Amino acid sequence: MRELADKVAVVTGAASGIGRAMALRFAAEGMTLMVADVDYGGLAETAALAGDGKVLTQITDVSDASAVAHLANRCFGELGAVHVLCNNAGVYQGGHMWTRSEADFAWVLGVNLWGVLHGIHTFVPRMIEQDTEGHVVNTVSVAGLFAAPGSGAYTVSKHAALATSLALAQDLAAAGAKLRVTALCPGAVRTRIADSARVRPPGLLTTPSQDEVDSLDQVSRLAESGIEPSEVADLVVDAIREERFLVLTDPKYATRLRLQTETLLTGDLPSYQ
Secondary structure: OOOOOOOEEEEEOOOOHHHHHHHHHHHHOOOEEEEEEOOHHHHHHHHHHOOOOOEEEEEOOOOOHHHHHHHHHHHHHHHOOOOEEEEOOOOOOOEOHHHOOHHHHHHHHHHHOHHHHHHHHHHHHHHHHHOOOEEEEEEOOHHHOOOOOOEHHHHHHHHHHHHHHHHHHHHHHHOOOOEEEEEEEOOOEOOOHHHHHHHOOHHHOOOOOHHHHHHHHHHHHHHHOOEOHHHHHHHHHHHHHHOOOEEEOOOHHHHHHHHHHHHHHOOOOOOOO
């Protein structure tokens, strides 16, 4: 999909971070935008930063199937088509696997996995019916490739998001569809991912354990040392134009992935370092 001008892009999790950066990058390409998030203030700021182009906003909890269906209905009803779908909304939950509660997993899987699945279910059939070129970008994370200690719930959700992206891409190819898929696997990026609890639903709130606090501190430090979200957005636009499935934000991840595969084939546990 080479030409983006005058096309329609939908971005969830667009109130900050990578989602906002993608929205602004698409706006700079001359695309019409539908931006969604649960953060009303941040979403309004993204829309204002997008400039004079056409931008619609929608408060959307992607873990809620009916909310995503409403988003899709509004997109196709008011904009007529969707050419780029970015299932980007994501939250972080730290802590050891054995200390995470059902509420922790319900929250993280609800956003990071079910958010992607709801996006696919509600948007992709209509995007196929358009019979135009299109692209689905799923924000996975490098955590979808490597399992870091202290981030079990997040890692589970992101490995599942990668598997979802692979399965979707294979199904679309087998069906001869004109849609392509990108699994975006960023590492450290300067976002508010460590502050995900700010949008955690009241019914799923828990008291943080020490291992969770320690994990959040580490993730916060990593984010501070990371690349700018705008760099990730540039990689996304390149991937759409080049129809690239896997996007890594650091070349060293390719080397780590090869080493991990080789270690797994020996039957051993890969080192996270």
